[in-house]
Amino acid sequence: MVSLSGNLLFIAFLLYLIGTVFFAGSIKDKRGREKEHGPNKWAKIGVGITIAGFLSQVSYFITRWIAAGHAPVSNLFEFTTFFGMCLVGAFIVIYFIYKLAALGLFTLPVAMLLIAYAAMFPRDISPLVPSLQSNWLHIHVTTAALGQAILAISFIAGLIYLIKAVDHSKKNKEAFWLEAVLFGLVCTLGFVVISTVFSAAGYKSDFNWIDNNNVESVQEFHLPALVGPHEGEHLTPDKFSPLVETPAIIDAKKLNTVIWSLITGTVLYLLFRLLFRKRIAESLQSLTKRVNLDLVDEIGYRSVLIGFPIFTLGALIFAMIWAQIAWSRFWGWDPKEVWALITWLFYAAYLHLRLSKGWHGNKSAWLGVIGFIIIMFNLIVVNLVIAGLHSYAGS
Amino acid sequence: MKQVKCECGHVNPHGTVLCESCGRVLVEEEKSKKVVDMRYEGSARRSQTYNKTIIDKIWNFFSSVKVGVTLIIITLAASAIGTIFPQEMYIPTTEPASIYYESQYGFLGKLYYVLGLHNLYSSWWYLVLIASIGISLVICSLDRVIPLYRALKNQKVSRHEGFLKRQRLFGISKVDELDHSYELVKEKLESKRYKIREENGDILAEKGRFSRWGPYINHIGLIIFLIGGMMRFVPGMYVDELLWVREGETAVIPETNGEYYLENHKFVLEVYDKDSDNEAFANAIENNGMVAKNFQTDTTLYKKSAETVAGEEPILDKVEDYELRVNEPLKFEQFALYQQSYKLDELNQMHFALTNKETNEALGDLTIDLYNPQDEYDLGEGYKVEVLSYFPDFEFDENSEPVTKSRIPNNPAFVFKMFTPEKPDGEVSFVAIKQTIEPFGDNDFKMTFKGVETKNVSAITVRKDLTLGILAVGGFIFMIGVIQGAYWNHRRIWLRRVDGEVWVAGHTNKNWHGLKREITGILQGTGIEEPKDQLDEKEK
Numbered sequence: 001m002v003s004l005s006g007n008l009l010f011i012a013f014l015l016y017l018i019g020t021v022f023f024a025g026s027i028k029d030k031r032g033r034e035k036e037h038g039p040n041k042w043a044k045i046g047v048g049i050t051i052a053g054f055l056s057q058v059s060y061f062i063t064r065w066i067a068a069g070h071a072p073v074s075n076l077f078e079f080t081t082f083f084g085m086c087l088v089g090a091f092i093v094i095y096f097i098y099k100l101a102a103l104g105l106f107t108l109p110v111a112m113l114l115i116a117y118a119a120m121f122p123r124d125i126s127p128l129v130p131s132l133q134s135n136w137l138h139i140h141v142t143t144a145a146l147g148q149a150i151l152a153i154s155f156i157a158g159l160i161y162l163i164k165a166v167d168h169s170k171k172n173k174e175a176f177w178l179e180a181v182l183f184g185l186v187c188t189l190g191f192v193v194i195s196t197v198f199s200a201a202g203y204k205s206d207f208n209w210i211d212n213n214n215v216e217s218v219q220e221f222h223l224p225a226l227v228g229p230h231e232g233e234h235l236t237p238d239k240f241s242p243l244v245e246t247p248a249i250i251d252a253k254k255l256n257t258v259i260w261s262l263i264t265g266t267v268l269y270l271l272f273r274l275l276f277r278k279r280i281a282e283s284l285q286s287l288t289k290r291v292n293l294d295l296v297d298e299i300g301y302r303s304v305l306i307g308f309p310i311f312t313l314g315a316l317i318f319a320m321i322w323a324q325i326a327w328s329r330f331w332g333w334d335p336k337e338v339w340a341l342i343t344w345l346f347y348a349a350y351l352h353l354r355l356s357k358g359w360h361g362n363k364s365a366w367l368g369v370i371g372f373i374i375i376m377f378n379l380i381v382v383n384l385v386i387a388g389l390h391s392y393a394g395s
Numbered sequence: 396m397k398q399v400k401c402e403c404g405h406v407n408p409h410g411t412v413l414c415e416s417c418g419r420v421l422v423e424e425e426k427s428k429k430v431v432d433m434r435y436e437g438s439a440r441r442s443q444t445y446n447k448t449i450i451d452k453i454w455n456f457f458s459s460v461k462v463g464v465t466l467i468i469i470t471l472a473a474s475a476i477g478t479i480f481p482q483e484m485y486i487p488t489t490e491p492a493s494i495y496y497e498s499q500y501g502f503l504g505k506l507y508y509v510l511g512l513h514n515l516y517s518s519w520w521y522l523v524l525i526a527s528i529g530i531s532l533v534i535c536s537l538d539r540v541i542p543l544y545r546a547l548k549n550q551k552v553s554r555h556e557g558f559l560k561r562q563r564l565f566g567i568s569k570v571d572e573l574d575h576s577y578e579l580v581k582e583k584l585e586s587k588r589y590k591i592r593e594e595n596g597d598i599l600a601e602k603g604r605f606s607r608w609g610p611y612i613n614h615i616g617l618i619i620f621l622i623g624g625m626m627r628f629v630p631g632m633y634v635d636e637l638l639w640v641r642e643g644e645t646a647v648i649p650e651t652n653g654e655y656y657l658e659n660h661k662f663v664l665e666v667y668d669k670d671s672d673n674e675a676f677a678n679a680i681e682n683n684g685m686v687a688k689n690f691q692t693d694t695t696l697y698k699k700s701a702e703t704v705a706g707e708e709p710i711l712d713k714v715e716d717y718e719l720r721v722n723e724p725l726k727f728e729q730f731a732l733y734q735q736s737y738k739l740d741e742l743n744q745m746h747f748a749l750t751n752k753e754t755n756e757a758l759g760d761l762t763i764d765l766y767n768p769q770d771e772y773d774l775g776e777g778y779k780v781e782v783l784s785y786f787p788d789f790e791f792d793e794n795s796e797p798v799t800k801s802r803i804p805n806n807p808a809f810v811f812k813m814f815t816p817e818k819p820d821g822e823v824s825f826v827a828i829k830q831t832i833e834p835f836g837d838n839d840f841k842m843t844f845k846g847v848e849t850k851n852v853s854a855i856t857v858r859k860d861l862t863l864g865i866l867a868v869g870g871f872i873f874m875i876g877v878i879q880g881a882y883w884n885h886r887r888i889w890l891r892r893v894d895g896e897v898w899v900a901g902h903t904n905k906n907w908h909g910l911k912r913e914i915t916g917i918l919q920g921t922g923i924e925e926p927k928d929q930l931d932e933k934e935k
Binding site: 068247312 | 471479689724733858860906908
């Protein structure tokens with residue numbers, strides 16, 4: 001059952017990849033302009049494949065649930081893949097409202113990136129510790145992830161809007177920051193690539209080190225240690241020895257991973273620039289040529305409208321109910337709770353700015369992008385760096 | 396107060412931009428615009444009209460959405476700062492905060508502590524921020540909802556030409572058989588669930604007006620929620636106590652006026668087992684080591700009997716036996732008990748034997764309850780041990796005097812006086828773990844350590860929170876309001892006959908593409924042309 005489940009996830013990943021190709025084809029296809037005739041053949045096949053991929057991933061989810069005896073949303077790998085699945089699900093729904101092929105072209109790669117990112121973390125089915133043994137695990141986590149995924153569609157819409165609307169021909173702040181966001185995505189890809197390469201090679205190096213509380217422990221690196229732990233003693237001298245040693249309060253292993261991701265991301269980015277002789281955003285602009293800006297703007301707003309109540313319900317209300325049952329208090333200012341509140345406040349601000357200050361177009365698109373950065377911060381940084389009650393066993 | 400009488404005869408409050416009834420533009424500057432500002436229906440908002448007294452100024456300040464959003468953003472940023480380092484409630488209790496932050500995080504940690512950011516969420520300024528958001532919610536809502544309600548209630552079917560042609564969606568068509576077209580349009584509008592009003596051959600089709608109240612309803616929910624949050628500080632509303640109960644012990648539950656008691660029969664800790672549990676967990680257990688499966692205290696809840704005589708041992712009536720686990724609190728009256736934490740193998744009893752040092756002969760055993768040691772233990776036949784001093788958590792202070800750090804027997808130490816027929820005046824001995832001191836010279840007898848008994852201790856949270864009901868109501872109302880506002884749109888379509896032509900205008904509070912598509916469907920085949928988006932034209 002476990003291996004079947006893993007295969008289904010892999011199939012889903014491949015189908016998303018093929019779906020992306022078809023969506024790209026639908027945009028390149030000069031025949032059949034979307035406005036008059038609805039989606040062309042390419043787009044129809046693309047969405048069909050996407051749905052097949054989605055169903056495959058749902059099957060992964062169900063089989064893994066059966067194998068584990070609980071919904072697979074209990075560690076970073078499971079949660080992030082589930083988030084990717086919700087993102088695809090949200091896209092499918094929005095696609096049938098607005099029939100915009102470009103949305104698929106940008107959503108599927110982001111979903112794939114999320115799944116690939118998730119796969120870099122331990123994939124074992126883990127038993128539930130006492131505080132997680134509750135049906136509220138299923139209710140709270142799935143609703144929160146769904147809400148975040150729908151909100152994330154506004155990021156995709158914002159991205160499409162900005163890629164099309166920003167003037168890439170001359171240097172300006174907007175173009176710079178848009179490229180920076182895309183560079184962030186490339187670095188995530190870099191993380192996936194470099195982790196896969198070294199894990200395939202079976203790279204491992206060990207350090208004895210003394211942590212912040214003067215406790216001695218062993219740290220195992222899976223990437224060559226560019227930076228080593230505080231007063232670390234290299235136990236595998238045949239492997240690459242660190243150039244720099246970090247202070248005790250910084251986790252050398254995590255910092256090392258971040259550095260490798262940035263390096264790989266930069267290499268990938270430079271390769272792209274060499275090949276296409278254009279910024280990424282500028283290269284993508286041709287794919288958004290036929291996109292109606294007003295429509296994309298509305299999709300962004302609509303997805304916030306749809307996602308906000310679901311997010312509130314899942315990430316705040318259900319969260320509070322469960323926290324009251326499991327931890328005896330509905331709110332405890334745990335970092336994850338605080339970041340859920342921050343996300344909520346941010347989208348509340350988005351809605352007010354949109355309604356009352358008339359923030360449409362570029363400004364609104366940027367808010368969608370920033371909102372997604374906050375969601376990702378809550379997923380990645382809060383889980384892995386700011387440890388709290390919600391901290392997943394990550395590495 | 397100066398009121399404004401429109402040409403149509405309707406009397407509007409001072410400050411109205413668009414007549415509540417016919418929509419005619421009443422303010423000169425607004426007439427020059429191609430599309431009128433339809434937010435709040437051009438109604439007279441107090442904040443836009445008065446700005447003289449100090450109350451006006453305060454009202455205007457808090458009624459501004461700009462101020463509201465600014466407050467939200469500041470709160471957001473402050474909340475984020477509070478997560479940079481752990482808050483004081485999450486740091487280990489082994490070190491005081493004044494030392495902990497600096498020792499863990501260096502200079503930045505010290506700065507964090509000095510600025511009080513380690514208790515950010517209960518700081519006065521954070522509470523002021525939340526309170527300001529609350530005030531802003533009330534004033535913003537009142538400033539808008541009343542005039543909006545008036546305007547929507549008073550709107551009549553035949554809107555002024557100036558109003559129609561300044562709508563974002565607007566078009567004029569010439570239709571030959573208008574009556575026939577009207578019937579078709581009406582049919583289609585009805586099938587799309589529009590409410591249709593007709594006057595003088597004009598049509599106002601409207602749906603989803605209730606979604607306009609969504610924001611105000613969710614604000615009411617938020618206010619109730621915030622009030623619920625404040626109620627915690629009212630005495631008697633909230634209890635948060637931690638109760639440590641040892642196995643075999645019955646403890647009075649705090650804050651119940653001595654009415655309820657809890658007995659801890661046994662604390663159970665289970666971990667997952669590679670072989671007997673789900674085999675899918677095998678890898679995870681191997682990689683992570685032990686994974687806890689269950690924390691449980693087997694308890695019995697008692698209530699003090701009415702027959703209890705004051706001043707005597709209470710008579711306890713059993714209420715129920717309960718296996719108290721995480722996620723399964725024990726509830727009684729307004730209280731709930733939670734399995735919060737535990738301590739395994741806490742020292743509970745110590746066994747000693749009074750021994751003759753020379754012959755090693757044991758002259759009698761004694762067992763000391765570390766929570767309640769007796770003053771003396773009579774071993775018979777003239778042997779007796781007195782406990783002169785007891786230090787449950789012993790250490791030497793700066794003056795090398797023995798002291799105790801706490802009442803928990805983490806490191807018990809005793810001063811014994813041993814009486815024997817040979818030494819009827821007694822010998823004094825100081826006994827601690829792995830340590831014996833004989834302060835008055837060599838003794839003939841000693842206390843030989845024979846063993847300890849340990850017990851597990853459960854930490855049980857005692858909680859009463861009467862604010863939960865208010866919070867639930869607030870949260871529920873918020874959800875209703877937010878769904879109402881987010882999942883429905885307020886759409887209006889006007890048709891008006893003007894000199895043999897038909898004027899069509901449409902308005903929605905959001906989701907313009909949806910409205911346009913709906914209008915396309917409604918007007919298809921009726922001969923009436925689709926209205927154009929005047930904002931589109933402006934761009935071109």
